Amino acid sequence: MITTTRRQFMAGIAATSGLLATRSWAFNNNSHHSLKPIPVIDTLNSAETPVRLDLQMAQHNFGNGTLSDTFGINGTYLGPIVRVRKGQETAFELTNKINEPAAIHWHGLHIPGSLDGGPHQALEVGATWKPVLPIANPASLNFYHAHTHGSTGYQVYQGLAGVLIVEDDNSLAADLPKTMGVDDFVLVLQDKKLDSTGSVVFSPSNVNDTLAVNGTLAPTLQKVAPGLVRLRVLNASNGAFIKLSLSENQPMHVIASDGGFLTKPVSTDFIILSPGERYEILVDASHPVSLMTVRFDDEEIIAKPGIVDTTSKTTPVMAVALVPDKNKRGFTGSLPTNLSVLPAAEPKAAQRIRSFDLSENVPQRFSSIAPTLGNRCYGKNQIAMGINGRPMDMNFINEAVPTGEYEIWRVTSQDGAHPFHIHGCSFRILKQMGVTPPDYASGWKDMIYAAPGSVSELLVKFDHKADSKTPYMYHCHILKHEDCGMMGQFTVEDHATPYSAPVAV
Ligand SMILES: [Cu+2]
Numbered sequence: 001m002i003t004t005t006r007r008q009f010m011a012g013i014a015a016t017s018g019l020l021a022t023r024s025w026a027f028n029n030n031s032h033h034s035l036k037p038i039p040v041i042d043t044l045n046s047a048e049t050p051v052r053l054d055l056q057m058a059q060h061n062f063g064n065g066t067l068s069d070t071f072g073i074n075g076t077y078l079g080p081i082v083r084v085r086k087g088q089e090t091a092f093e094l095t096n097k098i099n100e101p102a103a104i105h106w107h108g109l110h111i112p113g114s115l116d117g118g119p120h121q122a123l124e125v126g127a128t129w130k131p132v133l134p135i136a137n138p139a140s141l142n143f144y145h146a147h148t149h150g151s152t153g154y155q156v157y158q159g160l161a162g163v164l165i166v167e168d169d170n171s172l173a174a175d176l177p178k179t180m181g182v183d184d185f186v187l188v189l190q191d192k193k194l195d196s197t198g199s200v201v202f203s204p205s206n207v208n209d210t211l212a213v214n215g216t217l218a219p220t221l222q223k224v225a226p227g228l229v230r231l232r233v234l235n236a237s238n239g240a241f242i243k244l245s246l247s248e249n250q251p252m253h254v255i256a257s258d259g260g261f262l263t264k265p266v267s268t269d270f271i272i273l274s275p276g277e278r279y280e281i282l283v284d285a286s287h288p289v290s291l292m293t294v295r296f297d298d299e300e301i302i303a304k305p306g307i308v309d310t311t312s313k314t315t316p317v318m319a320v321a322l323v324p325d326k327n328k329r330g331f332t333g334s335l336p337t338n339l340s341v342l343p344a345a346e347p348k349a350a351q352r353i354r355s356f357d358l359s360e361n362v363p364q365r366f367s368s369i370a371p372t373l374g375n376r377c378y379g380k381n382q383i384a385m386g387i388n389g390r391p392m393d394m395n396f397i398n399e400a401v402p403t404g405e406y407e408i409w410r411v412t413s414q415d416g417a418h419p420f421h422i423h424g425c426s427f428r429i430l431k432q433m434g435v436t437p438p439d440y441a442s443g444w445k446d447m448i449y450a451a452p453g454s455v456s457e458l459l460v461k462f463d464h465k466a467d468s469k470t471p472y473m474y475h476c477h478i479l480k481h482e483d484c485g486m487m488g489q490f491t492v493e494d495h496a497t498p499y500s501a502p503v504a505v
Helices: 006-014 025-029 152-158 169-173 364-372 479-483
Strands: 043-045 051-061 067-073 081-085 089-097 104-107 132-134 140-146 161-167 184-194 210-213 221-224 228-235 241-246 252-257 260-268 270-273 278-284 289-296 302-304 307-309 318-324 353-359 399-402 407-413 418-422 428-431 447-450 456-460 472-476 487-493
Touching: 067 152, 140 152, 140 228, 140 278, 152 479, 161 184, 161 228, 210 318, 228 241, 228 270, 241 252, 252 270, 270 278, 278 289, 353 418, 407 418, 407 447, 447 456, 472 479
Parallel strands: 043 081, 051 089, 081 161, 184 228, 221 318, 353 407, 399 487
Antiparallel strands: 051 067, 089 132, 104 140, 140 161, 184 210, 228 278, 241 270, 241 289, 252 260, 252 278, 289 318, 302 307, 407 456, 418 447, 418 472, 428 456, 472 487
C-alpha cells in the first residue's frame, strides 16, 4: 500500500540544500524541484490476523501529478509489506473487489499447492479466500502477486503485487540495519510506460525506460542514517532485467538472495535481477552514494557463461542518491562476518534429472490448439510459447515428483534469456549458463536464467504436496511469456512414481 505524504516530499527537497555540488549522476541530471524520496510502503504485521488484503480498482499518482488507472491491494497501487514469522500459521483474508477474476500467488513460500494461489485458484469477482499459511521458510523477502491464467502480466502491471517478509530467530537477532525508512528500505522496481498525458499505461510487449520504485516514478534522493544501509530489492517488472550498481563502482555487499541469507556477505560491483528475483544488499552510505539502474530486455541482454552480458548497455535509466543525514539514527555496526548456515549443494544427492527446454515457439499441432487453452500472447503473429514443446494446458500435468527427494532440474532455452521460476521450493544453483553461478547467487534461490546454447542446473527438493487439482507451476517469469504458455504444472506426492511428459515434437 503506497502513500506519499507531503512531509516526505518536503523532506526530499530540504535534503538537497548544500548538497547540489555533490558529484553524482542524480544531482547532475535533475533540477532540485524534481527530487523525490523513495516512498515507504505500509507494513501489516501478522500479529494482527487475519491479514486482510482487498484487491481493488483504483487511480494512483505515480509521483508525476497524473492519475493512472490501477489495481491496488488495500491502497491505490501494490499491496502492503506483510511481515510474518517462521513457524507461525498466518491467517489471510483476500477479497477480490476488482472487475475480473484474480489469483494471488505467494512467490517464494514453501507451502502446499492447495494454498499456493496458482491459476487454478482464481478468486471470482466479489469472492473471499481465507488461506491459513504455515510459514516454513527461513527469513527471506518474498513476492505475492497475481497469477491469473492469461492475465498475470496485466494484473501485476496494474498493481496486484506486494512484498512478504519472513522473519526468524536468526534474522531478528542478526546485527543488521532494521529500521524501515531510516537504514532499511524495501525497493519494488518496475518499468512503466507513460502515454502523452503522463498516465501509466499497460505495455504488454516492451520493456520501458521509466522505472518506478514502490509506485513512484524515478525517485532521486533518499536521506538515510549514516553508515551501512540495507536495501531489500525486488524486481517486480513484467519483463525488464535490471542491473544495480553504485555511482563510483563502490562495492555492494549482498547478504541475501530469493530464499534467504547467504552464509556471509558477498562483495560485488553489480548485481542483475531478472523479473521475479530478489536480493538484499548493504551499501555504505557514510558518504553520499547513488544507486544506479540499467535495464535490459530479454533480447538486449547477451548471455555469456554464468551471467548476462552487461557491456552492451551502460546508460542508467534511474539513479537514486542515498544521502547521509546526521539527524537520522540508524545502524552503527559493521559488515557482519556470518549470516547463516547453508547446507552444501551436493549434486550426488540427486536421484534423477529432469529437463526443461524453454521456447518461444511450439510444434504446429500445439499452435493450432493454443487458442483453446486460455493462454494470451501479445507479440505479432505469436500464437504459443512452451516448455519441452508444450504450451501451458490447465488440464495437463507435465511432471510428477515424489516428496522429499533431491532432483537436478536442467534448464535450457532455444531463444532469449528466460528467467525460470519454480513454485513451492527454494533451490540451489549448481550451474548457471554452463558455469558456477556468481557467489551472490550461490544461496537459496527460486529463479534462474536460461539462455540459448548453455545449460543451467539446479538442485531441488520439495517438502510439501501439490495434487492435480492445485498443482505447482514452473514458468518463465517474463510475464508475457508466462501468459503465452511458457509454463508447466507438476504434482508432488509421497512415494509418487516420478513422471515427465515426453518432449513434444
Ligand atoms: Cu521467457
